[in-house]
Amino acid sequence: MSLTVLAQPPLSGSLGFNQYGFINTCLKSLVIDRFGEETWDKLRDEARVQDTFMTYEVYTDDITMQLVTEACKMLDLEQSVLLRQFGEYFFDFCKKSGYDHMLRTLGGNLFEFMENLDSLHSYLSLSYKEMNAPSFRVEKNNDGTLLLHYYSDRRGLCHIVPGIIGAVAKDFFNSTLKMDIVNQIEEVERMGKKEHIVFLITPVFLDKDFSKRSLLKKSQNPVQKNHWGTVRSLIHPEKDKTLRRFEPVYPDNLCIDLKTFCNAFPFHIVFDEELQVRQAGVTIQRIVPELQTRCGQLDQYFTIQNPKVTFNICSIRKFINSHFILRTKREIMPMAWKERPMLELRGQMIWMPLLRCMLYLASPLLRSLQELEEHCMHLSDIAPHDATRDLILLNQQRLAEMELSNQLERKKEELHHLSKHLEEERQKTENLLYAMLPKHVANQLKEGKRVEAGEFEECTILFSDVVTFTNICSECEPIQIVSMLNSMYLKFDRLTSVHNVYKVETIGDAYMVVGGVPILMSSHTERVANFALGMIIAAKEVTNPVTGCPIQIRVGLHSGPVLAGVVGEKMPRYCLFGDTVNTASRMESHGLPDKIHISPSVYHALRNKGYQMEERGEIEVKGKGRMQTYFLQRNLKVTESEIMGLLVHNTDSVRKMTHSGRDCDSQLPQYRAALKATQRLQKGDSCPLVPMKYGDSPTESKPPAQFIDPQKSSITGKPRDSESYGSLYSEKSSLDELTEESTPNKTDDKKPSIDKRRKHVHTRFCLLF
Numbered sequence: 001m002s003l004t005v006l007a008q009p010p011l012s013g014s015l016g017f018n019q020y021g022f023i024n025t026c027l028k029s030l031v032i033d034r035f036g037e038e039t040w041d042k043l044r045d046e047a048r049v050q051d052t053f054m055t056y057e058v059y060t061d062d063i064t065m066q067l068v069t070e071a072c073k074m075l076d077l078e079q080s081v082l083l084r085q086f087g088e089y090f091f092d093f094c095k096k097s098g099y100d101h102m103l104r105t106l107g108g109n110l111f112e113f114m115e116n117l118d119s120l121h122s123y124l125s126l127s128y129k130e131m132n133a134p135s136f137r138v139e140k141n142n143d144g145t146l147l148l149h150y151y152s153d154r155r156g157l158c159h160i161v162p163g164i165i166g167a168v169a170k171d172f173f174n175s176t177l178k179m180d181i182v183n184q185i186e187e188v189e190r191m192g193k194k195e196h197i198v199f200l201i202t203p204v205f206l207d208k209d210f211s212k213r214s215l216l217k218k219s220q221n222p223v224q225k226n227h228w229g230t231v232r233s234l235i236h237p238e239k240d241k242t243l244r245r246f247e248p249v250y251p252d253n254l255c256i257d258l259k260t261f262c263n264a265f266p267f268h269i270v271f272d273e274e275l276q277v278r279q280a281g282v283t284i285q286r287i288v289p290e291l292q293t294r295c296g297q298l299d300q301y302f303t304i305q306n307p308k309v310t311f312n313i314c315s316i317r318k319f320i321n322s323h324f325i326l327r328t329k330r331e332i333m334p335m336a337w338k339e340r341p342m343l344e345l346r347g348q349m350i351w352m353p354l355l356r357c358m359l360y361l362a363s364p365l366l367r368s369l370q371e372l373e374e375h376c377m378h379l380s381d382i383a384p385h386d387a388t389r390d391l392i393l394l395n396q397q398r399l400a401e402m403e404l405s406n407q408l409e410r411k412k413e414e415l416h417h418l419s420k421h422l423e424e425e426r427q428k429t430e431n432l433l434y435a436m437l438p439k440h441v442a443n444q445l446k447e448g449k450r451v452e453a454g455e456f457e458e459c460t461i462l463f464s465d466v467v468t469f470t471n472i473c474s475e476c477e478p479i480q481i482v483s484m485l486n487s488m489y490l491k492f493d494r495l496t497s498v499h500n501v502y503k504v505e506t507i508g509d510a511y512m513v514v515g516g517v518p519i520l521m522s523s524h525t526e527r528v529a530n531f532a533l534g535m536i537i538a539a540k541e542v543t544n545p546v547t548g549c550p551i552q553i554r555v556g557l558h559s560g561p562v563l564a565g566v567v568g569e570k571m572p573r574y575c576l577f578g579d580t581v582n583t584a585s586r587m588e589s590h591g592l593p594d595k596i597h598i599s600p601s602v603y604h605a606l607r608n609k610g611y612q613m614e615e616r617g618e619i620e621v622k623g624k625g626r627m628q629t630y631f632l633q634r635n636l637k638v639t640e641s642e643i644m645g646l647l648v649h650n651t652d653s654v655r656k657m658t659h660s661g662r663d664c665d666s667q668l669p670q671y672r673a674a675l676k677a678t679q680r681l682q683k684g685d686s687c688p689l690v691p692m693k694y695g696d697s698p699t700e701s702k703p704p705a706q707f708i709d710p711q712k713s714s715i716t717g718k719p720r721d722s723e724s725y726g727s728l729y730s731e732k733s734s735l736d737e738l739t740e741e742s743t744p745n746k747t748d749d750k751k752p753s754i755d756k757r758r759k760h761v762h763t764r765f766c767l768l769f
Contacts, residue, residue: 020128020131021054023059024064024067027086029089029093030089031071039074042074047067047069048066049066084160084162085163087167089163091171104172110175110201113172113173114136114165115321118135118307118319121133134151134153135321136148138321145201146201147182148161149196150195151195152194153194153195155195158197177202178201179199183196263281263282266281266283266284267283267362268360268361269281269360271297273358275299277296283381287343288328289334300332313358317351320350324349326362327342327343328344329342343364345360345365366392369392379392430442436573438502445572454565455562456562456563458516459561459580460516460524460557460605461514461560461580462512462514463510463511463555463589464554464555464588465508466488467552467593472484472545475546484551485506485509487542488551489506492511492535496531498531498534498643499515499527499530499691499692501513501527504574513531515528515531517576521694523695525606529598529602534643536553537643539552539553554595555596556587556588557598558580559601560578560601563576586623587599589622596632597631599627600628602632603630606632611633613633616631645689647688
């Protein structure tokens with residue numbers, strides 16, 4: 001068991017005034033074990049407390065009470081029930097922390113155990129100076145029941161006591177108890193009001209013999225009997241039986257003289273019911289010379305530090321089971337003590353009924369050799385038989401171990417924060433990497449593996465560009481171009497998350513998206529089609545810096561097979577290869593402003609799925625010959641808000657939002673009105689992203705097929721020029737190109753057959769990545 005765990009105060013802290021981190025850690029462990037870590041995280045946030053508590057750090061009651069209050073609300077439990085459960089759990093927590101043997105040795109039965117709780121608290125206070133534990137006083141009743149008096153400076157935590165005492169009785173003494181509050185009062189003591197709770201402890205079986213047996217009888221085997229004890233019982237059975245019936249024999253006269261007694265117990269004090277000092281040890285007389293007169297009262301020389309009671313004989317007798325700590329008053333000390341810390345005595349009060357006097361048998365309360373030096377005292381000032389000598393030396397080593405443990409715990413906490421921060425940074429890095437490459441590809445590259453090219457039999461590719469982008473670049477400042485493109489791409493990037501499509505690349509004003517790669521999905525055509533409709537709507541919110549009007553874009557779609565793989569080692573990119581890429585690019589370059597130009601394969605995939613499409617007719621497509629193409633106009637089954645991934649509240653203005661089925665040219669007014677109505681209902685500036693629902697459930701997977709021949713996967717090509725990219729790098733304006741597209745373009749390129757396309761999957765687009 002580590003020093004950190006072994007140095008915790010068992011039982012006392014849960015009932016004490018100042019609480020060390022062990023108590024809150026136990027409460028955290030209880031919530032996590034019984035209700036889960038998510039419940040603790042929520043409870044911690046509601047109570048506004050930290051997640052980790054230091055072992056030797058002293059925390060105020062407010063933190064614990066906030067946790068208890070919020071836990072009662074969250075778990076719908078009464079405070080008494082929760083505190084009782086905490087008491088039971090705290091006892092088990094202490095046992096697991098290494099205090100099992102210490103607690104078992106407090107007493108042979110439950111009565112002795114409770115009677116010695118104050119002694120345990122007094123011992124622990126040597127190491128835990130800030131601990132202010134409650135006090136316990138136990139009484140026997142004639143019927144075998146017990147009365148437990150509980151005194152505490154705090155109110156409302158008395159229900160922890162039945163949990164702890166019940167768990168002790170069940171585990172140590174094999175008894176089941178019933179504890180009822182029979183009296184609850186407030187007593188005014190020196191430090192203010194003190195809560196006084198009286199518990200009636202009764203076994204669950206009301207048989208009188210059983211009561212006495214379970215509460216007052218010695219535990220059968222609290223400590224395992226050693227070998228020689230067993231041997232003695234076998235050789236001298238009668239003697240062993242006599243010892244079990246042992247009764248003390250007292251002498252007729254005290255065989256010790258007063259001088260020897262005062263030297264043997266140099267720190268004892270005898271005082272009567274009026275607190276008049278009648279006798280004192282020799283060392284305490286030397287330190288407090290006023291005691292030699294024996295004409296003053298004890299409260300003139302000392303104050304009671306613990307327990308926090310009024311300095312009179314009644315209060316002392318009430319807490320007679322407690323260890324009393326008395327501190328000398330500075331005004332009555334000699335001049336040599338004016339600059340020293342005041343001496344504290346810790347000892348036991350013994351009432352002598354025949355003499356009607358109280359014997360205070362004490363020793364100096366010194367926790368370390370440093371305190372011994374500060375008081376200008378020596379070990380020789382303490383009686384040789386007094387265990388305080390050994391306690392000072394042992395506690396010196398214990399304090400050193402506690403300091404080392406405290407440093408280790410702080411280092412552990414620092415490492416925890418650093419690890420948490422490192423995990424956050426790692427997550428940011430991974431998110432950035434996953435934004436650049438598919439997840440399974442990025443993971444393979446991180447592991448140093450070679451990423452094989454994979455063939456996808458069916459996917460949908462989209463290209464878009466800005467109309468008259470060349471003219472805009474020639475008439476605007478570069479910063480304006482960057483701002484315009486950034487505004488547009490941010491809207492497009494958001495749409496990729498709404499429809500779960502993969503953004504391949506952006507070059508200048510060109511934007512490339514693919515559906516069905518690298519995540520296989522059957523609805524890739526619908527996703528890309530809805531994404532294209534959203535692009536047309538979103539582009540109308542981006543302003544042309546030249547004209548001040550919304551920009552216009554052209555969009556082209558095509559479906560077919562592709563080969564996908566990673567190109568390059570420095571700044572690797574996930575690229576698509578194949579004739580499908582060329583055809584999708586041709587659809588974009590031969591399109592019209594604010595129109596979605598689709599190929600026959602896309603048309604057939606979207607037919608009978610709720611999309612309205614318009615036939616364009618046969619046109620001459622460069623490198624493909626004459627093709628029958630179409631324009632995608634709207635989706636009749638969903639609203640614009642669903643396509644844009646907006647959260648629509650149930651209001652009249654939003655409910656009347658038009659479907660995306662209107663022609664793209666007429667969608668802007670309705671979209672703006674719906675968007676403004678939606679944004680007014682949002683709490684923040686940014687609208688929450690609502691992914692659109694599709695019939696399939698795509699999953700991240702490896703490429704469906706690997707391109708086996710490495711030689712064939714080494715693909716070369718040329719950068720996309722004005723012929724293959726439309727307006728990008730074109731010396732002519734986009735309007736000129738649109739004018740020319742009505743006349744057939746003469747080209748030497750021949751349309752390859754399907755078989756030939758699948759064998760020679762290459763494109764001029766790839767090297768731009």
